Amino acid sequence: MKIGIIGLGLIGGSLALDLTNLGYHVIGVSRQLKTCNQAIERSIVSQASTEFDILAQTEVIFICTPIGSILITLERIIKHLPPDVIITDVGSVKGSIVPQATELWANFVGAHPMAGTANQGIEAVEANLFKNAPCVITPLENTSTKNVERVKNIWHEVGCKIYETTPEIHDRAVAWISHLPVMISANLINSCINHENQEVVNMAKKLASSGFKDTSRVGGGNPELGLMMAQYNKEQLLNSLKEYQQNLSLIINDIETEKWENLEHLLTKTNQERPNFL
Template identity: 75%
Template sequence: MKIGIVGLGLIGGSLGLDLTRLGYHVIGVSRQLSTCNIALERNIVTQAEVDFAILEQTDLIFICTPIESILPSIENIIKYLSPQTIITDVGSVKGSIVHQGTQLWQNFVGSHPMAGTANQGVESAEFDLFKNAPCVLTPIRNTSLTAMETVAKIWTSIGCKMYNSTPEIHDRAVAWISHLPVMISANLIYSCINNGSQELVKLSQNLASSGFRDTSRVGGGNVELGLMMAQYNRYELLNCLKEYQQNLSKIIENIEQEKWTVLEDILTKTKEERPNFLK
């Protein structure tokens, strides 16, 4: 099987490393020739070009570009492909991608591996990035079952735990556990540096330790990715932010009114439930 990867950043590069190690013929496409050369030097891919025409003989293609480039990438490659070629993507938003992607290409399957690091670029690609990572397939009514099985088989082969969902439910779930945390974390940093006292800011920076490091990590990461989360999952993210705001108001009210028992119940509940999100 020949597998194509469009976009050789952290995700595409790490995917290439794992697939090449498994013996697949991996063909990479990047906008930058320098990225292609690095991918070849590191054995991330078997072949690499800046020209989409190199994908002509592929059986399966992973679109590993930023969200905004997924559909344009599909439009650019399909003229080179056999009708049997399967296309999937790795975008963290599915509702705005899957329906249009399937209209463009009948063998399109939406997928989303929940894996990554704070690093970017092909230089950051690493083996086993997807080991034990959840990966969601988001079929719709006319998604090819054969294509789904093939995509699931490849993700499973590099260590992913597979789940199926609708694009809509997927987007609601990732809004809560991925996109909302980015905005909350970013607001934590933003609030700390905009509290009106440079002396306080400086002391806070000097005192910040593991708690701040853990809670601020995703808010201090990839700006482009955070912005695209907000743009492409806007509706679900806004709903989550509003509900989060309501719950935060309840906590503020409990502290203002010294309802310590109620606050203790909330903290006890969150302590009990946290492990269920970290399996």
């Protein structure tokens, strides 16, 4: 099988490398010729080009671009393809992508592999990035079951744990466990650096250790990705932020009124529940 991958950064490149190692003929497309050459030299792909027409010989295509470029890319490539090609994506938001993509191309299957590192670009590509990572498939009612199974099988081959749900449920869930943490973490960093007493800020920087490192990691990540999360999953992210704000107000009230039993109950509950999310 010949598989096309558009976007040879961390996700697309790592997927290409794993599929190449599994024996697939992988055809990569990147905006930069330099990236294409690197991908061939490192045996990440079998072929690579800056032009979409190279994808005409593929059976399945993965769009591994930033969220904001998925639909634009889809519109640009479909004129080069036979009608039976399956197209899928890796975007972290599905509700604003899958319905429109399916209107453009009936053989579209939404997908979201939840893997990655803080690094970017083809230099960040690594083998087995998706091993034991969740991958959510988000078909619509009219999505071909055969196409869904084919996409599932490919992600399973690179090591993913496969889940299936609707685009709406996906977006609600990732708002809580992915998009909301980015905003909370970013606000933690922002609040620290904007403290009115610079001496406190300087000392905080010196004392920051594993706790601050863990809670600030996602807030110090790729700004473009965080912005797109907010833009393309706006409604669900706002709902999560508002509910979080309400819960935070309860904690503030418990501390102000010294309701230590309530706080202890909360901390005991979160201590017990956290492993269920990991």
